[in-house]
Amino acid sequence: MAVHKRADRALKIAAIAQLVNAAEGMVGHRQFGRNALLAGRSATRTSIVPAPFRRALDTRRGALAVHGLALVGALGQLAGGPQRRKTHIAAAAASLASNKLFELRNPYGRDGADQMLGVLYSYRVATAVIPDPEISDDLFLRAVNAQATISYAAAGLAKAISAEWLSGNALELILKTNVYGSTPVARAIRERPGISRTLTWSTVIWESSYPLIYLLAPRQAKLALHGMKAFHIGIAYTMGLPRFFWAFSGAHEAISYVIEERGGVR
Secondary structure (H helix, E strand, C coil): CHHHHHHHHHHHHHHHHHHHHHHHHHHCHHHHCCCCCCCCCHHHCCCCCCHHHHHHHCCHHHHHHHHHHHHHHHHHHHHCCCCCHHHHHHHHHHHHHHHHHHHHHCCCCCCHHHHHHHHHHHHHHHHCCCCCHHHHHHHHHHHHHHHHHHHHHHHHHHHHCCHHHHHCCHHHHHCCCCCCCCCHHHHHHHCCHHHHHHHHHHHHHHHHCHHHHHHCCHHHHHHHHHHHHHHHHHHHHHHCCHHHHHHHHHHHHHHHHHHHHCCCCC
16 A cells, blocks of 8 residues: 555645646746747647647647646546546546647747656556556656656766856856746845855756665665755745646655665655
């Protein structure tokens, strides 16, 4: 039962990120207009999806419909539970469909939170074909854990060979953009170059060294997981990305499960 509860919790936490995303999209629906920043572009690209469907998807109404599908999927995850497996899987399928439709509509304006949600729902749907629920949930959590490890380590290594990140200027440059630099925290960091450089280098170090969490003692591993959550809370407040915290916290449930299984976090 522990594995079912952990899988249920991972998806419920991720559903909060999806609710936030759907709410933001519905409130800011003007950005999906024909000449707006996030206008649909699927009709201009080659695709196996029928052209009439893509033209409808590219409209503002199409974007709102996809957000509605995401909302249904998220509410289904929150309404389901460890014993309501069919509800969970159907909700994950709806959530995955909305994620892929937005990717088809316009690949721009998406971030790591969208990608992590896509991973969670893809693995949930893929492992649903396994008839044994315990084996299915165990494989789902282990797959998400492996993806999270790759995501953190790859992000850190990519930063480690970047001149901007190694110079310590990357965070300051990011926070100077209109998209990520409008919060009071962002403005405060920009005004303090020393803090900005420290945070930039710290990000490179901890992301690159993330796989070491599996070598830590139980209490240290638990503290490391809390530190990861604090990192994503910092991103949420600094860059105005609350979805990041919830999406990756869902993945953290899978990390916790794997470490617990090998005697890590208790």
